[in-house]
Amino acid sequence: MAWLGLVDGFARVYIDTQMHEECRFSKMLSHRLKVILPEIISDHQSAFVPGRLITDNILLAYECIHTMKNNKGKKGLCRIKLDMHKAYDRVEWCFLEKIMDKLGFDQRWIKLIMACVSSVRYRVRFNNTETEIINPTRGLRQGDPLSPYLFLMVAEGLSCMIRKAEERGDLEGIKVCRQAPTVSHLLFADDSLILLKADKENVECLASILSTNCANSGQKISEAKSSIYFSKNTEVEVKSEVCQMLNIMTESLTDKYLGLPALVGTDRSDCFRHLIDRVVNRISGWREKTLSLGGKETLIKSIAQAVMR
Numbered sequence: 001m002a003w004l005g006l007v008d009g010f011a012r013v014y015i016d017t018q019m020h021e022e023c024r025f026s027k028m029l030s031h032r033l034k035v036i037l038p039e040i041i042s043d044h045q046s047a048f049v050p051g052r053l054i055t056d057n058i059l060l061a062y063e064c065i066h067t068m069k070n071n072k073g074k075k076g077l078c079r080i081k082l083d084m085h086k087a088y089d090r091v092e093w094c095f096l097e098k099i100m101d102k103l104g105f106d107q108r109w110i111k112l113i114m115a116c117v118s119s120v121r122y123r124v125r126f127n128n129t130e131t132e133i134i135n136p137t138r139g140l141r142q143g144d145p146l147s148p149y150l151f152l153m154v155a156e157g158l159s160c161m162i163r164k165a166e167e168r169g170d171l172e173g174i175k176v177c178r179q180a181p182t183v184s185h186l187l188f189a190d191d192s193l194i195l196l197k198a199d200k201e202n203v204e205c206l207a208s209i210l211s212t213n214c215a216n217s218g219q220k221i222s223e224a225k226s227s228i229y230f231s232k233n234t235e236v237e238v239k240s241e242v243c244q245m246l247n248i249m250t251e252s253l254t255d256k257y258l259g260l261p262a263l264v265g266t267d268r269s270d271c272f273r274h275l276i277d278r279v280v281n282r283i284s285g286w287r288e289k290t291l292s293l294g295g296k297e298t299l300i301k302s303i304a305q306a307v308m309r
Contacts, residue, residue, distance in 0.1 A: 026116045030145035040103050041152050042159050047189040048148045057186045057193075064183055064195050067176045068231040076234025077174055078198040078242060080206075083225035087190035088147065089139040091154050092218035093117060099153045116146055138218055148189070154217055155187055161209045162194075170205040172197050198234050203242050210246075227252045 037049045046052045068077045084090075093114065100110045120141055122134040140147040162185050165171035173184030174195040186193040196202045214220055227250040230239050243249055 027145040029112060029116065030149060033146070033149050037149060037152065041156055042163070044159050044185055045152055045155060045187045047187070047191075048152060054188060057188050060183060060186055061193060063176045064174050065229075067174060068229070071231040071233055073233065076198040076238060077231040078196060078234065079229045080194040080196075080246065080248065081227045082192040082194065082210075083222045084190045084192070085220040085222040087219060088142050088151060090218040090220060091140050091151065092138050092216070095157070095217045096150060096154055099157055103153065103156070113146070113150070116144075117150070151189060154219075155189070155192075157217060158192070158209070158213045159185065159187060161213060162206075165205050165209060171202050171209075198230055198238055198242055200241060200245075203245050207245050223247045224250070226250065 034048075034050060038051060041049050046054060046057045065079065068079060071077050096117070097110060097114055100113065101107075105113075117140065120136060122136065124131045124134070140150055162171065166173065166182065166184055171184060173182040174197070175182055183195055185195065194206065196206060210221060223246075226248045228243060228246070228248050229251065230242075239251070243251065
């Protein structure tokens with residue numbers, strides 16, 4: 001059981017022996033689950049899956065945005081960046097359980113996972129006074145070794161619905177060239193990027209998918225923090241209709257995607273200057289001069305990826 005203390009404006013968590021045992025058991029399950037993630041999580045998801053990198057999503061996003069900038073076809077294209085409101089805290093346990101069942105997990109394994117998820121208890125300590133035990137009914141504990149992998153399964157529900165709509169022909173993504181595969185969405189944990197043709201049929205399908213997924217999983221889209229971008233050949237009437245259907249009124253490409261600017265002009269030095277400065281500040285003071293060439297490369301890559309996240 002965990003105690004959350006609020007004293008003088010600071011939060012303190014008190015964890016007893018039972019909590020330590022649960023953490024060790026959760027860590028053991030996470031090590032076993034991590035091995036099979038590449039087989040059950042689609043390629044659209046890059047977070048926490050062994051062998052996949054954050055740079056994979058960035059490169060794909062840049063190629064798709066470049067295609068949108070140069071699009072001259074009859075139909076416009078749009079890119080939608082979704083922001084989920086308290087994504088981990090809103091996960092419905094029953095949805096997670098059903099997702100694991102759909103993915104083919106044995107019932108004994110599902111019971112073990114759900115036991116770890118639902119065993120948390122809280123008490124709030126305020127001015128040396130403890131409240132009664134609080135029993136949560138949903139949400140994943142951030143910091144628990146299992147939570148990132150379980151959230152990937154929750155996000156896989158949205159990915160499966162989008163892929164099914166593509167197979168039916170109800171939703172059409174973006175192609176960077178004629179022979180390239182269609183890209184409809186890119187996921188990095190709770191960071192979702194949707195790419196599709198800007199017309200009424202595609203947007204209606206996407207709105208229905210998002211509504212169904214949110215109702216079942218407990219997720220909630222923050223329309224105020226989400227943004228949308230259209231290619232230049234998209235008509236003004238179509239833009240207005242799409243924004244109203246999705247209830248996303250912020251039309252912008254100046255925001256960042258996974259820590260990097262979404263729009264890169266001819267002068268790339270200014271676009272990435274802030275990232276270079278942050279990496280330099282992080283490695284300053286380290287004994288980088290004593291490292292080998294390979295060690296320096298590994299150090300810079302690890303810090304750069306941490307900064308971009």
